Amino acid sequence: MHFTIHHQSSNSPSSSSTSSSTPHPNPITAAADQDPVHSWWESVSKARSRILTLSSIISSSSPSPSTSFSLSSLADSDRPALSLLSSPDAYSLLSSLLSCPSSGSGSDPLCQWLYDTYISSDSNLRLIVLSFLPLLSAIYLSRVHSNETSSIPSLSGFEAVILAIYSSEAKSRAGKPLLVQIPDLSQPSLYHSPRIPIMEHKSRPSVRVLSAPLEPHIAVKSTKRASILGTAFDAYHKHISQLPSWSKLEFCKFATAWAGQDCHCQNKLDFDGENDLDEFLDKLSIEQNGEVFKGVRIPLPWEFLQPVLxxxxxxLLGPLNSQEVKDGAAVAVRRLYARASHDLVPQAILGTRSLIHLDKRERATAKANANSASLANASSNSNTPTKAKKPEILLVSK
Incomplete structure (x- = not known):
């Protein structure tokens, strides 16, 4: 897979300062660019073209499909990109192709399609690529950390997609770090009053660096792999509210696998020392050509783990997430807490403990609300007046 980056030379005629070389905008073109109908139709046409290209790739990859589902049917909708994003059949079909043993190479047409689709700068098309990032990253990491390194095929196709997401995120940050302002608890705020009264003075805000400025990368080196994937997960987190639930659920499944084997210490922060999510663990797997793909245990440096958390x-806490997604995140957080406790990583222990406590509070509140609702329904049923029956009148003939 070949990738070229085009740079505009400063000595080109288009950059000259003379008035003769300055292009004059066409009024018709400018009006078309500002027309919302024109921009909508251009986006729809681009999405339809990408979907039809993907359909031809799938047809050539699997001449005899096992299902009757056709991707080309999604191109006829009014919003083809969102139709592809929200289609479980399309997601299952593409996931099976990504999970093939020969996927991820530089000549993989599906990786080429994902790369070209993401650099198209269409926001809806980019969401499609981001929805496959958990599965793509999990397969990529499982092959990188596999013991049989000699039999691993080329992964340049996977790396090209990851680098496209990384480069876009690096461009959006414009070489600046991500900063976070830590509130000063000694100063009153909308949410609290300090326990100890203090003199009226304004303290300087405490600013910390959440992420350092990003460096440009043209390849995924082993020393930079964690930070590149972590930055790609930051881009995933930016648009996570627009992504389908099965993409979030797969991320939770793979985060559980990345943490490693089950350990009893993952439940020691729960109320009774037991976790009511054990039955959900059996579902934390993804079928791969009839087999079960669970991912592998991997190193978890902080630049990778922070965006994962x-x-x-x-x-875990999104109000619009399904209960299945919340349960998957709860299991993943407890597994990561056990892993951080064994690895003795203070910031990871603090982060996972905080999420576990928030999850416990949310579940306790939901349980209390359910109990109060059931009691209210029972009391309303008992207080409902019943209509008195009329006395039976027996007619006796003399």
Whole structure:
């Protein structure tokens, strides 16, 4: 897979300062660019073209499909990109192709399609690529950390997609770090009053660096792999509210696998020392050509784990998430807490403990609300007046 980056030379005629070389905008073209109908139709046409290209790739990859589902039917909708994004059949079909043993190479047409689709700068098309990032990253990491390194095929196709997401995120940050302002608890705020009264003075805000400025990369080196994937997960987190639930659920499944094997210490922060999510563990798997793909245990440096915890925090506490996504995030957070406790990583222990406590509070509140609602229904039924029956009148003939 070949990639070229085009740079505009400063000595080109278009950059000259003379008035003769300055292009004059066409009024018709400018009006068309500002027309919302024109921009909508251009976006729809682009999405339809990408879907038809994907359909031809799938047809050539699997001449005899096992299902009757056709991707080309999604191109006829009014919003083809969102139709593809929200289609479970399309997601299952593309996931099976990504999970093939020969996927991820530089000549993989599906990776080429994902790369070209993401650099198209269409926001709806980019969401499609981001929805496959958990599965793509999990397969990529499982092959990188596999013991049989000699039999691993080329992964340049996967790396090209990851680098496209990384480069877009680096461009949006414009070489600046991500900063976070830590509130000063000694100063009153809308949410609290300090326990100890203090003199009226304004303290300087405490600012910390959440992420350092990003460097440009043209390849995924082993020393930079964690930070590149972490930045790609930051881009995933930016748009997570627009992504389908099965993409979030897969992320939770793979985060559980990345943490490693089950350990009893994952439940020691729960109320009774037991976790009511054990039955959900059996579902934490993804079928791969008839087999079960669960991912592998991987190293978890902080630049990789930090965005993972942000995504799990949304999956755990997002009000619009399904209960299945919340349960998957709860299991993943407890597994990561056990892993951090064994690895003795203070910031990871603090982050996972905080998410576990928030999850416990949310579940306790939901349980209390359910109990109060059931009691209210029972009391309303008992207080409902019943209509008195009329006395039976027996007619006796003399």
């Amino acid at each position: 942000r995504i799990l925090g949304h999956c």
